[in-house]
């Protein structure tokens with residue numbers, strides 16, 4: 587994770603301001619809304635290449651630590667590095683440690699094929715068949731598929747930034763035009779795709795998460811979403827070396843009303859991934875479980891309005907807001923943290939909400955009495971819609 591440690595600085599950051607192509611929009615300071623004493627922490631809102639995100643600045647021993655805020659991370663990681671470097675330049679900091687210098691920028695990965703999740707919510711539409719690969723890792727399989735099937739639109743999902751950057755370089759070098767890449771959790775992504783549009787979903791060698799099964803890609807909810815987005819005859823294809831994961835998936839996939847499974851052991855594919863090579867060398871079995879979708883599904887409404895319509899007095903809200911989680915049968919809301927923008931009746935509320943197995947962690951930015959979700963909007967899932975309606979009530983001034 588890129589970060590910079592500095593022991594002193596010569597200038598205070600003024601907002602709004604700009605250093606080269608990084609804009610500093612505001613600084614928000616942690617607000618003590620729980621009884622627990624805490625160290626002061628700042629969230630600095632930056633914008634580069636039309637992407638807003640937050641940097642975290644806090645004390646670390648005798649020094650200051652500057653890094654990207656986890657909730658608002660962006661790709662490519664170079665954006666974050668540029669923002670961190672611009673901050674220390676702007677305040678003229680005396681750097682003690684930094685890992686933000688680029689080592690090898692010879693091939694600049696193309697950004698044309700790296701898309702924000704907002705793009706999929708608002709703009710993505712295609713007449714082409716869509717194929718999705720979840721957790722493409724080194725990208726061998728995805729690149730091979732895209733080259734073999736130029737008429738299909740591929741979407742690669744990955745949460746590991748170096749893998750994304752590596753794939754984008756290959757996309758550029760090999761002149762491939764039918765892959766879009768998104769840095770997003772696959773368990774949430776599918777909700778943005780229209781029903782009955784996808785031909786194949788590949789999940790090759792997912793992390794089995796034996797000790798944390800709630801982090802697995804496959805779950806009942808995931809399978810339902812996969813069946814919704816798959817065309818009739820479309821397939822969800824799991825390939826794994828883990829017998830436990832295979833058994834778990836077969837259990838989930840058996841006797842579904844709208845799909846049938848086929849199982850294979852040690853089947854060879856046209857291309858073998860890095861993981862596959864490793865497991866084969868170790869003499870492990872490779873299991874395939876393919877779910878074929880047998881029916882068309884209903885379209886869903888993507889246009890839910892996630893705005894906050896009422897005017898909000900931020901200073902009043904934060905003095906009355908409850909730190910206790912709201913827990914209902916099918917959703918919850920927990921206010922995690924609050925950051926205030928000095929003298930402006932404005933700030934950030936960090937909140938976790940939505941369904942229990944797929945909670946969302948977001949900031950709500952309140953500025954000039956208007957509230958909005960910072961960065962992208964929540965997914966229009968039923969749990970998120972219910973949580974949003976409840977949040978609107980919680981953020982109402984009496």
Ligand SMILES: C[S@@+](CC[C@H](N)C(=O)[O-])C[C@H]1O[C@@H](n2cnc3c(N)ncnc32)[C@H](O)[C@@H]1O
Pocket residue numbers: 720721722723724725743744745746749770771772773789790791792793803859860861862
């Ligand atoms: C074991 S690797 C397999 C990579 C590749 N499919 C292969 O066969 O070589 C699993 C990959 O899934 C990615 N991953 C894990 N959880 C994910 C999630 N929830 N959404 C998207 N990608 C995920 C990881 O970053 C990792 O690159």
